[in-house]
Amino acid sequence: MMNNFSPKINLSGLTVLNLLSIVLLITIFSATINAQVNYEFRGVKITDIDSDVMFDDRKIAEAMDFLAARGFNAVIPVVWNAGYTQYPSQFLQNKIGVEIDPQFLGRDPLNAIIIEAHRAGLEVYPWFEYGFASWYSGGTPPYGGHLIQQYPQWASKKNDGSHCTKNGFDWLSGINTDVQDLIIGMVSEVMTKYDIDGIEFSDRMPALPVECGYDSVTVEIYKSEHSGNLPPQDYDNAAWKRWRADKLNQFYARVRDTVYSKQQDVMVATSPSLYPWAYEEYLQDVPNWVNTGIADQFLPQLYRYDYFAYLQELNSTLSTLAPGKKDITFAGILMNVGSYT
Numbered sequence: 001m002m003n004n005f006s007p008k009i010n011l012s013g014l015t016v017l018n019l020l021s022i023v024l025l026i027t028i029f030s031a032t033i034n035a036q037v038n039y040e041f042r043g044v045k046i047t048d049i050d051s052d053v054m055f056d057d058r059k060i061a062e063a064m065d066f067l068a069a070r071g072f073n074a075v076i077p078v079v080w081n082a083g084y085t086q087y088p089s090q091f092l093q094n095k096i097g098v099e100i101d102p103q104f105l106g107r108d109p110l111n112a113i114i115i116e117a118h119r120a121g122l123e124v125y126p127w128f129e130y131g132f133a134s135w136y137s138g139g140t141p142p143y144g145g146h147l148i149q150q151y152p153q154w155a156s157k158k159n160d161g162s163h164c165t166k167n168g169f170d171w172l173s174g175i176n177t178d179v180q181d182l183i184i185g186m187v188s189e190v191m192t193k194y195d196i197d198g199i200e201f202s203d204r205m206p207a208l209p210v211e212c213g214y215d216s217v218t219v220e221i222y223k224s225e226h227s228g229n230l231p232p233q234d235y236d237n238a239a240w241k242r243w244r245a246d247k248l249n250q251f252y253a254r255v256r257d258t259v260y261s262k263q264q265d266v267m268v269a270t271s272p273s274l275y276p277w278a279y280e281e282y283l284q285d286v287p288n289w290v291n292t293g294i295a296d297q298f299l300p301q302l303y304r305y306d307y308f309a310y311l312q313e314l315n316s317t318l319s320t321l322a323p324g325k326k327d328i329t330f331a332g333i334l335m336n337v338g339s340y341t
Helices: 014-020 057-069 090-096 109-119 145-150 177-193 216-225 238-262 277-282 286-291 307-318
Strands: 024-026 043-046 074-077 133-136 169-171 198-201 267-270 332-334
Touching: 057 109, 074 109, 090 145, 090 177, 133 145, 177 198, 177 238, 198 238, 216 238, 238 267, 238 286, 267 286
Parallel strands: 043 074, 198 267
Antiparallel strands: 024 043, 024 332, 133 169
């Protein structure tokens, strides 16, 4: 466990990060922890897509040195992607018969990152990137990937009974307690096995496409709380949206309780899509997570292509926060995606 937040520095010249093929940066909104000192969270998300850093221990060490030399103090490596972990997971082995993403078989990228990051003075926040998404089908069957092949009851459904797919991603039902327990089991395992400084959920956890939530498990939970009545067929019904969002809020509170029961100085970081769009499209009740204290750090995805659009979204985001919560806000910057750099 590290605690190496340091005073504000100049972050000019950051485009050199493209040399590492690291896609996303979370950084530079200053947080005033007390009246005397400003602190910053300067972190980079490291993926196993469009980046070869995680595939070689030597490259991991070089990447940590590279980032530390340029003033970063945290890395956010992916550990949950397309139904696989990027670390050896006995929990997932017992659950689905697969210990680790096959491309990392025989290695432990997370452990290597933790060793090299801490050596270089960087904190480590394992990133459960896929969240409640099970697979990326691109909207083409079969849907759900290997998780839904084994546990079809975990799949979320639309009101016509079709699989919940949005923007190419196939979704699990985040209201199903078995699905929630899957995520909490992995969070518990990572905290038990590794010396981490925090965890991060992003735009797919907790989340559920607003069109979804009509799977049999979710419907039965709803009926049990509404005198046997079925949920509205109109997925945009305000009360129905509120009920589903509240269930996701309750899950996130369970995550926080799990983390704190194991280690109270491990941070719970949230990096959601922008509110209110995040709520209207994915039932992400972002102000609730920040303002009620579920999240220790708020890393909104302010991924815009020009300064003025970025500033507008930043001000809009800050307007939703309770007094004092600006101090835990560290706004995201899009560094590199596709042809954009």
